[in-house]
Amino acid sequence: MSSVVPSYEGRDPGLQPERTALSWSRTALAIAVNALLVLRSGFVSDQPLLAALGVALFAAAAAAAAYGVVRARELGHEGGVVMPSAWPLLAVAAVVLLAAVGGVASIVVEAGR
Amino acid sequence: MAQPRWRSEGEDPDYRFTLANERTFLAWIRTALALLAGGVLLFEFASTIGPRVLVVVLAVGLAVVAAALGGLSYVRWRANEIAMRHGRALPYSIAVPVLAAVALLGAATIAVMILLG
Numbered sequence: 066m067s068s069v070v071p072s073y074e075g076r077d078p079g080l081q082p083e084r085t086a087l088s089w090s091r092t093a094l095a096i097a098v099n100a101l102l103v104l105r106s107g108f109v110s111d112q113p114l115l116a117a118l119g120v121a122l123f124a125a126a127a128a129a130a131a132y133g134v135v136r137a138r139e140l141g142h143e144g145g146v147v148m149p150s151a152w153p154l155l156a157v158a159a160v161v162l163l164a165a166v167g168g169v170a171s172i173v174v175e176a177g178r
Numbered sequence: 179m180a181q182p183r184w185r186s187e188g189e190d191p192d193y194r195f196t197l198a199n200e201r202t203f204l205a206w207i208r209t210a211l212a213l214l215a216g217g218v219l220l221f222e223f224a225s226t227i228g229p230r231v232l233v234v235v236l237a238v239g240l241a242v243v244a245a246a247l248g249g250l251s252y253v254r255w256r257a258n259e260i261a262m263r264h265g266r267a268l269p270y271s272i273a274v275p276v277l278a279a280v281a282l283l284g285a286a287t288i289a290v291m292i293l294l295g
Contacts, residue, residue, distance in 0.1 A: 085197045088204040095211040102218045140197070147193040148259075149200050151182050154252055161210050161248025168218045168241040175221070176234050 082140030089133025092157065097126035099164045106171035115174065118167040125160045184256070188263030199258045206251035209277070214244035220288070228291030236287060243280050247273070 104119025106112070132153050140147065190196075217240030224233050250273055257269045 081194050081197050085201055088201045092204045092208055092211075095208045095215075099211055099215050099218075102215060102222075106218070106222070148185070148190070148196050151185065151256075154200075154203060154255060157204075157207055158248050158252040161207055161214075161251075162245050164211065165214055165241045165245035165248065168214050168244070169238055171218060172221045172234060172237050172241070176230075 082137060085140065086133050086137035089136055090130060093126045093130035093133060096122060096129055096160060096164070099168070100126055103164070103167040103171055106175065110171070110175050110178070112171075112174055115167065115171055118163070118170070122160070122164055122167065125156075125163070129157060129160075182256075184260050184263075187260065188265070191259075191262035195262055196259070199255060199262070202258070203251050203255035206247060206254070206273075210244040210247035210251065213240050213247065213280075216284075217241045217244070224288075224291075227288075227295035232287070232291065236284060240284065243277075247277070 100119050100122030102119075103122055104116055107114070107116030107119050136149065217237040220240070221233060221237035227233070250271075254269075254271055254273065261268050
């Protein structure tokens with residue numbers, strides 16, 4: 066745990082950074098829900114690849130939650146980084162594509178039975 | 179890691195706008211994930227309504243729209259950020275009306291299937 070006390074002097078006291086960090090947490094939860102669905106499909110239809118994709122999506126959810134914490138830290142310091150790095154955002158968009166592929170795969174696999 | 183070149187163009191916008199843009203991006207991502215979960219759940223649990231083919235088409239369609247929204251959300255975040263850095267108006271996007279149309283059509287189709295089923 067960090068003992069650094071965030072300083073909000075000269076800034077909107079905390080609410081903008083807080084909403085942004087919460088936004089990351091909610092996104093992580095939404096990824097986790099989809100991970101659960103893909104994982105379930107993988108087990109129900111006995112498809113190890115689909116189950117593995119579910120596990121990967123869970124890891125992505127954990128990463129999104131962790132980045133939310135990193136963002137909260139960044140935004141908690143005056144003069145800290147404000148603009149998010151472009152890569153985590155690109156990664157989140159890629160995760161949606163991955164989840165969509167998993168969703169379509171789970172539908173196609175089960176519909177073909 | 180190296181950042182895209184457009185990030186050094188123009189001037190840094192007010193941090194609140196940058197954060198709002200980030201949250202908007204995440205809101206679109208969550209919308210895409212919700213559509214995707216809706217499609218998968220529809221397929222998994224709507225075994226008693228409508229023709230199976232229609233359910234499968236709807237579910238896959240929702241997943242495809244989710245994938246498109248996921249890609250679009252990044253493109254829009256980037257476009258908004260660039261526009262703000264140059265003090266230009268935010269670019270207009272047809273994503274909102276298209277999403278509304280998809281949601282309306284999807285919900286209406288499911289409602290009809292439930293009523294007729």
